[in-house]
Amino acid sequence: MNGEIEHIGKNMGEQIVELISALQSTKEIKEDVFEKLDQSSRELARLLKGSEMLPRKLFKDLYSAARVLIAKAPYSKNPDLVQSMGAKLHMTADLIIWGQCHEDRQPGVPC
Numbered sequence: 731m732n733g734e735i736e737h738i739g740k741n742m743g744e745q746i747v748e749l750i751s752a753l754q755s756t757k758e759i760k761e762d763v764f765e766k767l768d769q770s771s772r773e774l775a776r777l778l779k780g781s782e783m784l785p786r787k788l789f790k791d792l793y794s795a796a797r798v799l800i801a802k803a804p805y806s807k808n809p810d811l812v813q814s815m816g817a818k819l820h821m822t823a824d825l826i827i828w829g830q831c832h833e834d835r836q837p838g839v840p841c
Contacts, residue, residue, distance in 0.1 A: 735777050739788040742770045746795045753799070757807050764815050767795070771822040775831040789826060796820040 745767035752758040771792055778784060799816030806812040825831055 732777065735774065735785060735788070738770050738774050738777070739785065739791075742767060742774065742788065743791060745770060746791055750795060750798055753802055753806060753812070757805070759806060759808055759811060761811075768815075768818055768822075771819060772832050775822050775825050776833065778826055778829075779831045779834075780829050784826065789823065792819060792826070793823045796823055 745763055749760055749763045749767060752760050752763075774788060774792070796816045796819035799812055799819065803809045803812040803816060822832070825834070
């Protein structure tokens, strides 16, 4: 695996643990950590754009984080925000599977 992808994966892993742990244990929503995670996952999508092979662990971590956020949203202090966070990560995971990145998307233009 590419060194840059490994570095992003390490950062994402730490960000996911910090974000999900806080949400599950204290119901705290760490928006700053989510913003870093969102940027890391977008960079991962950019680096993986068009790749035939994907790092399974990184993808699984990203997809799982999205699913946890969506599942925990109704029980959080701000359900709409947490749902939105999960949806953003889920969209990034979808783009990775499709071999695309966020820069490939234009608002208001169908796929």
